[in-house]
Amino acid sequence: MxxxxxxxxxxxxxxxxxxxxxxxxxxxxxxxxxxxxxxxxxxxxxxxxxxxxxxxxxxxxxxxxxxxxxxxxxxxxxxxxxxxxVDDPTPVTGKTIPENAYVLTATGPDRVGFVATVSSFCADHNINILDLSTTRSDGEYVMILIVDLTRSASIDIVRSDLQEFAREKGLRMVLQHYNIFRAVNEINLPIL
Structure with missing residues (x-):
């Protein structure tokens, strides 16, 4: 062999x-x-x-x-x-989240086209979606995306455009660096 x-x-x-x-x-x-x-x-x-x-x-x-x-x-x-x-294999490393990764959350009333609306912002700003999960409860829709901003404009432009986009679409959207999101949301349990 x-x-x-x-x-x-x-x-x-x-x-x-x-x-x-x-x-x-x-x-x-x-x-x-x-x-x-x-x-x-x-x-x-x-x-x-x-x-x-x-x-x-x-x-x-x-x-x-x-x-x-x-x-x-x-x-x-x-x-x-x-x-x-795989046509062009790249070595798999332990690091799967790029340095310029962010967590984008979007919430609003459940409706047809919610995912298409939010993902259009990403596509228009050259933001690559690495991971996506959604849930809905009591008429509210929640999207949590891990996104890569490596190819997009400056973070200041993205944040400004995101605020305007969210206001126009009637959504609540938050963009937070992945490392900050993890630090704030990770639960550290003691090892017994």
């Missing part, structure tokens, strides 16, 4: 159930895949996972699909799989 590896991004979706993380990760391991990064969530009873893994050069996209088809065949819940080769 060669020491050379190539990377694939693998996306999984299924009805949520116990054991699915183990089954998917075992199928990857069986192909000598080394999982470098993973995001997994359950939304309204649906399991979603996206992962980046390095495989020996002898492993093809089709091999990965076949390995995960075996998980699907043994499961009571259908598993949808997408596998994409």
């Amino acid at each position: 060669s020491d050379r590896h190539h990377q694939f991004v693998v996306s999984i979706m299924s009805r949520d159930r116990v054991g699915i993380v183990h089954e998917v990760s075992q199928a990857i391991s069986n192909l000598q895949g080394n999982i470098a990064d993973i995001r997994q969530s359950v939304l309204c009873g649906y399991f979603t996972m996206i992962l980046l893994a390095a495989f020996p050069d002898s492993v093809t996209r089709r091999d990965i699909e076949r390995g995960l088809a075996g998980v699907d065949a043994r499961s009571d819940t259908a598993i949808d799989v997408a596998v994409k080769a």
